[in-house]
Amino acid sequence: MVELKGKILAGKILVQVIPAVEKTASGIIIPDAAKEKPMQGKVVLVGSDKKDEAMEIKVGDTVFYGKYSGTELAIDGDDYLLMSQADVLYIA
Template structure:
Protein backbone atom coordinates (compact mmCIF):
# COMPACT_ATOMS: atom_id res chain seq x y z
CA UNK A 1 0.00 0.00 0.00
CA UNK A 2 1.08 3.56 -0.57
CA UNK A 3 1.77 6.11 2.08
CA UNK A 4 0.53 9.64 1.85
CA UNK A 5 2.71 11.92 -0.22
CA UNK A 6 2.84 15.61 -0.97
CA UNK A 7 2.10 15.13 -4.66
CA UNK A 8 -1.25 16.41 -5.83
CA UNK A 9 -3.67 13.63 -6.71
CA UNK A 10 -5.64 14.28 -9.88
CA UNK A 11 -8.98 12.88 -8.69
CA UNK A 12 -12.22 14.53 -7.55
CA UNK A 13 -14.51 12.25 -5.55
CA UNK A 14 -18.26 12.67 -6.00
CA UNK A 15 -20.80 13.61 -3.31
CA UNK A 16 -19.80 12.26 0.13
CA UNK A 17 -16.87 10.12 -1.07
CA UNK A 18 -13.37 10.32 0.44
CA UNK A 19 -10.08 9.13 -1.11
CA UNK A 20 -7.69 7.64 1.46
CA UNK A 21 -4.04 6.61 1.13
CA UNK A 22 -3.78 3.58 3.47
CA UNK A 23 -0.78 3.56 5.80
CA UNK A 24 1.65 0.67 5.40
CA UNK A 25 1.82 -2.04 8.03
CA UNK A 26 5.26 -2.61 9.55
CA UNK A 27 7.20 -5.67 8.42
CA UNK A 28 7.83 -7.08 11.92
CA UNK A 29 5.75 -7.85 14.99
CA UNK A 30 6.79 -7.15 18.59
CA UNK A 31 8.75 -10.39 18.88
CA UNK A 32 10.82 -9.55 15.80
CA UNK A 33 9.00 -12.12 13.67
CA UNK A 34 8.67 -11.51 9.95
CA UNK A 35 5.09 -11.33 8.68
CA UNK A 36 4.61 -12.35 5.02
CA UNK A 37 2.33 -10.24 2.82
CA UNK A 38 -0.26 -13.01 2.65
CA UNK A 39 -0.66 -13.05 6.44
CA UNK A 40 -0.92 -9.29 6.96
CA UNK A 41 -4.24 -7.76 7.90
CA UNK A 42 -5.69 -5.01 5.78
CA UNK A 43 -4.75 -1.58 7.13
CA UNK A 44 -7.49 0.38 8.86
CA UNK A 45 -5.69 3.73 9.05
CA UNK A 46 -4.89 6.19 6.35
CA UNK A 47 -4.49 9.79 5.30
CA UNK A 48 -7.26 11.62 3.45
CA UNK A 49 -5.94 12.84 0.08
CA UNK A 50 -9.18 14.07 -1.54
CA UNK A 51 -12.70 14.91 -0.34
CA UNK A 52 -15.94 15.28 -2.28
CA UNK A 53 -18.19 18.35 -1.93
CA UNK A 54 -20.71 16.58 0.35
CA UNK A 55 -24.09 14.99 -0.21
CA UNK A 56 -27.37 16.76 -0.90
CA UNK A 57 -30.28 16.58 1.53
CA UNK A 58 -33.95 16.30 0.51
CA UNK A 59 -34.31 20.10 0.28
CA UNK A 60 -31.43 20.36 -2.21
CA UNK A 61 -28.98 21.85 0.29
CA UNK A 62 -25.43 20.50 0.38
CA UNK A 63 -24.31 18.96 3.68
CA UNK A 64 -20.63 19.84 4.27
CA UNK A 65 -18.05 17.09 4.87
CA UNK A 66 -16.69 16.50 8.38
CA UNK A 67 -13.28 15.27 7.19
CA UNK A 68 -10.76 17.29 5.22
CA UNK A 69 -7.63 16.67 3.18
CA UNK A 70 -4.68 15.71 5.36
CA UNK A 71 -6.73 14.17 8.19
CA UNK A 72 -5.48 10.83 9.53
CA UNK A 73 -8.51 8.55 9.83
CA UNK A 74 -9.66 5.10 10.91
CA UNK A 75 -12.02 3.27 8.57
CA UNK A 76 -13.84 -0.06 8.46
CA UNK A 77 -11.77 -3.14 7.59
CA UNK A 78 -13.76 -4.04 4.47
CA UNK A 79 -15.01 -0.54 3.59
CA UNK A 80 -14.73 1.10 0.21
CA UNK A 81 -13.23 0.31 -3.15
CA UNK A 82 -9.51 -0.16 -3.73
CA UNK A 83 -8.04 1.66 -6.75
CA UNK A 84 -4.53 2.07 -8.12
CA UNK A 85 -3.56 5.44 -9.62
CA UNK A 86 -0.08 6.29 -10.91
CA UNK A 87 1.36 3.20 -9.20
CA UNK A 88 -0.05 4.06 -5.75
CA UNK A 89 -2.95 2.30 -4.04
CA UNK A 90 -5.90 4.28 -2.68
CA UNK A 91 -9.23 3.51 -1.07
CA UNK A 92 -12.45 5.35 -1.98
CA UNK A 93 -15.03 5.25 0.83
CA UNK A 94 -18.22 7.03 1.79
CA UNK A 95 -17.81 9.53 4.60
CA UNK A 96 -20.03 7.32 6.79
CA UNK A 97 -17.39 4.53 6.50
CA UNK A 98 -14.84 6.75 8.25
CA UNK A 99 -14.99 5.71 11.90
CA UNK A 100 -12.78 8.36 13.52
CA UNK A 101 -10.33 11.18 12.88
CA UNK A 102 -7.02 10.72 14.72
Protein backbone atom coordinates (compact mmCIF):
# COMPACT_ATOMS: atom_id res chain seq x y z
CA MET A 1 0.00 0.00 0.00
CA VAL A 2 1.19 3.49 -0.82
CA GLU A 3 1.91 5.91 2.02
CA LEU A 4 -0.86 8.48 1.64
CA LYS A 5 -0.40 12.00 2.91
CA GLY A 6 -3.17 14.43 3.45
CA LYS A 7 -6.06 15.16 5.71
CA ILE A 8 -9.58 13.82 5.59
CA LEU A 9 -12.41 16.09 6.73
CA ALA A 10 -14.45 15.34 9.86
CA GLY A 11 -16.77 12.36 9.55
CA LYS A 12 -15.13 11.06 6.35
CA ILE A 13 -13.00 7.98 5.66
CA LEU A 14 -10.79 6.85 2.78
CA VAL A 15 -11.22 3.17 1.92
CA GLN A 16 -8.95 1.06 -0.30
CA VAL A 17 -11.27 -1.11 -2.38
CA ILE A 18 -10.81 -4.87 -2.04
CA PRO A 19 -11.05 -6.27 -5.61
CA ALA A 20 -14.02 -8.38 -6.66
CA VAL A 21 -13.66 -12.15 -6.97
CA GLU A 22 -12.03 -13.22 -10.25
CA LYS A 23 -13.21 -16.87 -10.20
CA THR A 24 -16.19 -18.79 -8.93
CA ALA A 25 -15.75 -21.65 -6.46
CA SER A 26 -15.90 -24.10 -9.37
CA GLY A 27 -13.07 -22.30 -11.22
CA ILE A 28 -15.05 -20.34 -13.83
CA ILE A 29 -13.38 -17.01 -14.60
CA ILE A 30 -15.74 -14.04 -14.32
CA PRO A 31 -15.30 -11.45 -17.11
CA ASP A 32 -14.92 -7.77 -16.15
CA ALA A 33 -18.32 -6.88 -17.64
CA ALA A 34 -20.10 -9.37 -15.36
CA LYS A 35 -18.33 -8.43 -12.10
CA GLU A 36 -20.26 -6.57 -9.46
CA LYS A 37 -18.79 -3.46 -7.89
CA PRO A 38 -16.89 -4.45 -4.72
CA MET A 39 -18.71 -3.54 -1.52
CA GLN A 40 -15.90 -3.95 0.98
CA GLY A 41 -12.57 -2.33 1.64
CA LYS A 42 -9.83 -1.54 4.12
CA VAL A 43 -9.77 1.88 5.83
CA VAL A 44 -6.52 3.79 5.13
CA LEU A 45 -7.32 7.32 6.40
CA VAL A 46 -9.85 8.54 8.94
CA GLY A 47 -11.14 12.05 9.63
CA SER A 48 -11.74 13.51 13.06
CA ASP A 49 -14.99 13.36 15.03
CA LYS A 50 -17.88 15.48 13.85
CA LYS A 51 -19.39 17.93 16.28
CA ASP A 52 -22.32 15.65 17.11
CA GLU A 53 -20.94 12.24 16.05
CA ALA A 54 -17.89 10.33 17.31
CA MET A 55 -15.69 8.54 14.75
CA GLU A 56 -16.14 4.81 15.38
CA ILE A 57 -13.97 3.59 12.50
CA LYS A 58 -10.19 3.14 12.79
CA VAL A 59 -7.41 2.81 10.23
CA GLY A 60 -7.04 -0.87 9.31
CA ASP A 61 -10.71 -1.78 9.80
CA THR A 62 -12.41 -3.77 7.05
CA VAL A 63 -15.75 -2.15 6.23
CA PHE A 64 -18.76 -3.13 4.16
CA TYR A 65 -20.72 -0.36 2.44
CA GLY A 66 -23.66 0.14 0.08
CA LYS A 67 -23.36 -0.46 -3.64
CA TYR A 68 -23.48 3.24 -4.59
CA SER A 69 -21.64 4.69 -1.58
CA GLY A 70 -18.75 7.11 -1.72
CA THR A 71 -16.80 8.90 -4.40
CA GLU A 72 -14.33 6.85 -6.45
CA LEU A 73 -10.72 8.06 -6.53
CA ALA A 74 -7.61 6.67 -8.23
CA ILE A 75 -4.41 7.55 -6.37
CA ASP A 76 -1.09 6.22 -7.68
CA GLY A 77 -2.87 3.44 -9.59
CA ASP A 78 -4.89 2.18 -6.63
CA ASP A 79 -8.68 2.48 -6.30
CA TYR A 80 -10.09 4.25 -3.26
CA LEU A 81 -13.48 5.44 -2.07
CA LEU A 82 -13.98 8.63 -0.07
CA MET A 83 -17.14 8.24 1.98
CA SER A 84 -18.94 9.36 5.06
CA GLN A 85 -18.90 7.22 8.18
CA ALA A 86 -22.69 7.03 7.82
CA ASP A 87 -22.28 5.11 4.51
CA VAL A 88 -20.64 2.18 6.32
CA LEU A 89 -23.01 -0.72 6.98
CA TYR A 90 -20.72 -3.08 8.90
CA ILE A 91 -17.23 -3.04 10.46
CA ALA A 92 -15.40 -6.36 10.47
